[in-house]
Amino acid sequence: MAKITVSSCAEPEVQKSVDVFSPTEYTTMLIGFLQENADRVADRAVCEIGTGNGVIAMQAAVLGARSVTVSDVEQDALDAVSASFSRLGQGPTEFSCLNGPLWQPHGKRRYDVILANLPHFPTPSLTLPGRLPTWSMGGADGRKMLDPFLEGLTGHLAPGGLAAFTHNRFVGIDQTRTFLEARGMSLQTCCETIVHLSPLKVSALTHGPDGYGPDVFTLGNHVFGRVCLAIASWT
Ligand SMILES: C[S@@+](CC[C@H](N)C(=O)[O-])C[C@H]1O[C@@H](n2cnc3c(N)ncnc32)[C@H](O)[C@@H]1O
DSSP states (O other): OOOOOOOOOOOOOOOOOOOTTOOOHHHHHHHHHHHHTGGGTTTOEEEEESOTTOHHHHHHHHTTOSEEEEEESOHHHHHHHHHHHHHOTTOOSEEEEEESSTTGGGTTOOEEEEEEOOOOBSBSOOOOTTSOTTTTBOBTTSOTTHHHHHHHHHHHEEEEEEEEEEEEGGGTHHHHHHHHHTTTEEEEEEEEEEEEEOHHHHHHOTTOTTSSGGGEEEETTEEEEEEEEEEEEEO
16 A cells, blocks of 8 residues: 655744834825825934934925934834935935923924824824834823823924824824813814724723723724824914
8 A cells, every 4th residue: 555645844933023014004094195295205304203204304305304303212212213314315404313201302492293193092092913002092082181281382393394194083082182271272183094004902901992982982893093184284
């Protein structure tokens, strides 16, 4: 009787490297906004707080920003962004890379365009797989970084400038509007979209999936949240 030899193939090695700074649909909202408002970026001084992967700032550079200043609290991110900028063909005339929280490393600088996709998910504790703890945790009300960011706009937004930042509607878009109006600014929203909230994120929501009114809703086993781009400018 013939013997049948089954040779076992070694499993192909699974690529396990994960980019902890990979962009999301929040990132692309800002990229889209910049592409649609190229005239507001060309020859302007642009800053991005919480730059992470740096692609939003790079988009501003590609659109001809006069200067681009990025900041983050993660030095690994800043090192990678600096390297990417040095390879960028249409680099800005001036590029600055700053390490530190929110406005702290920016001193008294003012910018024509301020961009941010800050951690503002409403949870006191959350570490997502493949992400650093600093990626999305916004404190119990989601405003731990949002409020000091807004507070700093008055000292950093140049006359005639605009700030564009992602905003989970469920962390209080009306609160943000009131906050800015009290400081002589107006707020518009655009690029409204809906994002899927992973089960891990849902379980971390401070008030649970039913505690945020219509801006967080459930369909079957899946939970979704409403997101917009907030555009602040001087009145
Ligand atoms: C949601 S990620 C956005 C990254 C990137 N801008 C994008 O849109 O893909 C938030 C970024 O903010 C950074 N970050 C967290 N806390 C910060 C703080 N206090 N000041 C400045 N950046 C911070 C994180 O390291 C991370 O890169």
